[in-house]
Amino acid sequence: MHAMKTTSSQPLIPVLAVVGVGLIGGSFISALRHAGQVGHVIGVGRNAQTLARAQALGLIDEAASPEDAAARADLILLATPVGALPAVFAAIAPHLRPGTVVTDAGSTKQDVIAAAYKGLGARIDQFVPAHPIAGSDRQGPEAADAALYRGRTVILAPLAESRPADVELVRSVWRHCGAAVVQLTAETHDAVFASVSHLPHLLAFAYMNQVAAAPDAATRLALAGSGFRDFTRIAGSSPEMWRDIFISNRPALLAELEQVQAMLDTYRDALLTDDVARLEGLLGNASDTRRTWLPVAPTDFLDL
Amino acid sequence: MHAMKTTSSQPLIPVLAVVGVGLIGGSFISALRHAGQVGHVIGVGRNAQTLARAQALGLIDEAASPEDAAARADLILLATPVGALPAVFAAIAPHLRPGTVVTDAGSTKQDVIAAAYKGLGARIDQFVPAHPIAGSDRQGPEAADAALYRGRTVILAPLAESRPADVELVRSVWRHCGAAVVQLTAETHDAVFASVSHLPHLLAFAYMNQVAAAPDAATRLALAGSGFRDFTRIAGSSPEMWRDIFISNRPALLAELEQVQAMLDTYRDALLTDDVARLEGLLGNASDTRRTWLPVAPTDFLDL
Numbered sequence: 001m002h003a004m005k006t007t008s009s010q011p012l013i014p015v016l017a018v019v020g021v022g023l024i025g026g027s028f029i030s031a032l033r034h035a036g037q038v039g040h041v042i043g044v045g046r047n048a049q050t051l052a053r054a055q056a057l058g059l060i061d062e063a064a065s066p067e068d069a070a071a072r073a074d075l076i077l078l079a080t081p082v083g084a085l086p087a088v089f090a091a092i093a094p095h096l097r098p099g100t101v102v103t104d105a106g107s108t109k110q111d112v113i114a115a116a117y118k119g120l121g122a123r124i125d126q127f128v129p130a131h132p133i134a135g136s137d138r139q140g141p142e143a144a145d146a147a148l149y150r151g152r153t154v155i156l157a158p159l160a161e162s163r164p165a166d167v168e169l170v171r172s173v174w175r176h177c178g179a180a181v182v183q184l185t186a187e188t189h190d191a192v193f194a195s196v197s198h199l200p201h202l203l204a205f206a207y208m209n210q211v212a213a214a215p216d217a218a219t220r221l222a223l224a225g226s227g228f229r230d231f232t233r234i235a236g237s238s239p240e241m242w243r244d245i246f247i248s249n250r251p252a253l254l255a256e257l258e259q260v261q262a263m264l265d266t267y268r269d270a271l272l273t274d275d276v277a278r279l280e281g282l283l284g285n286a287s288d289t290r291r292t293w294l295p296v297a298p299t300d301f302l303d304l
Numbered sequence: 305m306h307a308m309k310t311t312s313s314q315p316l317i318p319v320l321a322v323v324g325v326g327l328i329g330g331s332f333i334s335a336l337r338h339a340g341q342v343g344h345v346i347g348v349g350r351n352a353q354t355l356a357r358a359q360a361l362g363l364i365d366e367a368a369s370p371e372d373a374a375a376r377a378d379l380i381l382l383a384t385p386v387g388a389l390p391a392v393f394a395a396i397a398p399h400l401r402p403g404t405v406v407t408d409a410g411s412t413k414q415d416v417i418a419a420a421y422k423g424l425g426a427r428i429d430q431f432v433p434a435h436p437i438a439g440s441d442r443q444g445p446e447a448a449d450a451a452l453y454r455g456r457t458v459i460l461a462p463l464a465e466s467r468p469a470d471v472e473l474v475r476s477v478w479r480h481c482g483a484a485v486v487q488l489t490a491e492t493h494d495a496v497f498a499s500v501s502h503l504p505h506l507l508a509f510a511y512m513n514q515v516a517a518a519p520d521a522a523t524r525l526a527l528a529g530s531g532f533r534d535f536t537r538i539a540g541s542s543p544e545m546w547r548d549i550f551i552s553n554r555p556a557l558l559a560e561l562e563q564v565q566a567m568l569d570t571y572r573d574a575l576l577t578d579d580v581a582r583l584e585g586l587l588g589n590a591s592d593t594r595r596t597w598l599p600v601a602p603t604d605f606l607d608l
Contacts, residue, residue, distance in 0.1 A: 133527065133529045134529070134530075135529075135530070135531065137595075152529070153527065153529075182527075188523075191520075192520070192523060192527050193527075195515060195518065195524050196524050196525070196528040196529070196532045197528075197529065197531055197532065200532055200535040203507055203511060203568075204535060205571075205587055205590040205591070206567045206568050206570075206571050206586075207504065207507060207567075208593050208594050209567050209586055209589055209590045210560075210564045211500070211593070213563075213567075214499065216495075216496070217593075219492075219496060220499050220500050221500070221593075221597055223437065223457065223459075223486075223496050223497075224501075224597070225437045225438070225456070225457070225501065226438075227439065227501055227504055227505065227537075227538045228500050230535070230538065231504040231507075231508060231534070231535055231537075231538060233531075233594075234534065234535060235590050235591060235593075235594040236591055236595045237591065238591070239584055239588040239591045242587050243580060243583050243584045243587055247575075247578070247583070254575055257571070257572055258572075259517075260511055260514045261565065261568055261572075263511075263513050263514045263517075264506075264510050264561065264565055264568075266510075267506055267509075267510050267561070268562075268565075271550060271551075271554055271557065271558055271561075272558070274551070276547060276551060279550060279551070280544070280547045282509065282510075282513055283509055283543035283546050283547055284543040285513055285516060286508075286509040286510070286512035286513045286516070286539050286543075287509070287512075287539060287540055287541065287542070289512050289513075289515070289516040289525075289539075290512050290537075290539040291441075293528070293536075
């Protein structure tokens with residue numbers, strides 16, 4: 001590990017608790033440690049071995065129960081697969097101090113927010129929903145990377161009940177991780193990420209299943225090149241995480257899937273009818289869109 | 305340009321002609337020049353400006369007509385989009401010297417071979433069908449890269465009529481480009497590359513069309529991240545080249561497309577029926593297949 005910045009003043013987060021110390025949670029801790037913005041770090045998780053490795057790596061200072069972490073933390077980041085969040089909200093709710101801020105890193109927002117209302121009850125005003133747009137096909141605390149969020153975007157989707165000072169705190173910690181912070185409604189968030197993240201994952205997974213099912217799959221895989229490599233990279237992602245995301249964002253994902261299936265039918269028809277002009281029009285439109293795409297350098301904005 | 309190797313002996317190809325001096329043809333020339341295995345290089349193409357740029361870049365020594373090139377070259381590489389090949393075969397056939405070897409770099413083989421029988425007629429024994437598995441979303445002679453083929457695979461699909469010495473020559477030039485050479489039947493080639501190359505391109509193009517057609521496409525594209533970037537990289541490829549490949553390999557591509565559409569229906573059904581176990585099984589199979597995939601270091605083999 002590199003030396004940490006020393007600050008003469010109090011760090012932004014004297015006591016941080018992270019539930020789920022994998023790539024996302026671990027990278028958050030690592031970035032805040034490097035920024036000198038965190039004091040004591042409590043790790044929470046179902047797997048004692050993972051927590052022991054996170055402690056050996058210097059990510060967390062101790063492992064604790066959700067209840068104990070809720071009672072002591074200034075900020076709690078929930079970084080588990082989204083399917084585990086209802087149980088986590090229910091576990092921490094009775095133990096939260098009034099000043100504690102709860103935030104998450106879930107890839108869907110409407111479903112997580114519904115679970116938060118149910119699990120946190122009257123403590124819902126302590127929750128600031130968020131989603132860092134960063135990832136990797138690597139997993140576990142060993143994948144933690146202080147630079148993971150540098151130059152990336154973090155979406156905040158605050159509730160009507162969220163306390164303004166809490167929203168500011170969450171915005172500030174993500175900025176200390178090097179990210180730009182953008183604010184969206186949960187509904188817009190879920191529609192956009194169904195399209196630009198969840199659907200590509202579904203397509204890559206389904207394509208990989210189709211190749212794997214072929215009688216000559218070994219020959220195919222042996223001859224696959226760099227186009228295949230990049231197109232399928234996201235198909236190597238965590239099945240548990242993506243099962244939860246697909247279920248959690250089902251309505252928006254199904255709407256996108258239906259549209260891309262219709263587009264595939266259009267390609268199929270153009271091929272079957274030898275409609276070369278139609279095919280060329282489609283390919284030109286797709287290629288132009290991709291060639292002119294540049295990920296926007298994000299600045300803060302309210303709903304796009 | 306780096307200094308070229310000097311060889312005291314005659315280069316393997318005293319006079320090389322390349323029809324289509326873009327990424328593929330230009331990189332072939334550049335690699336053979338660096339290997340010191342080529343003497344004089346003739347460029348052939350429809351676009352005089354492209355040929356002038358290729359000459360200014362030092363790739364070709366002169367531009368000539370297909371007829372002139374056919375009469376003077378020891379080896380002719382056809383590196384145009386495959387849709388242009390029927391006309392090229394017809395143009396060069398009457399002018400080929402008996403010793404000249406013709407090869408191609410087309411992404412499909414059965415269709416190209418049919419065009420060769422038709423266009424080359426009695427000269428068919430001078431043709432060695434081939435396909436280098438390398439590419440890039442960059443185009444034109446400026447994209448030429450002497451290292452493009454290093455460590456990559458080149459497929460040869462020789463005809464019953466192909467002369468063994470010609471097959472050996474084509475094998476040898478590709479090895480001088482740094483590639484491993486593999487031999488397949490044209491039928492196997494087309495089935496395998498419909499699966500591991502053409503279908504992923506079709507899926508990436510169709511997905512890009514679907515995003516571009518959304519009313520909020522600008523918002524979506526502004527928030528797209530690294531998964532999107534890699535998944536869609538191949539959608540930026542040349543529409544003209546891919547139109548030709550899709551049409552040229554239509555039967556095999558349609559068979560793969562139908563299967564992946566069925567797999568998408570399976571995902572849709574699992575989502576609609578909330579079949580979490582089925583979904584998890586599919587995602588686990590896809591993720592395992594991708595995680596254990598390693599592009600095989602190719603060694604020469606006859607039909608896999």
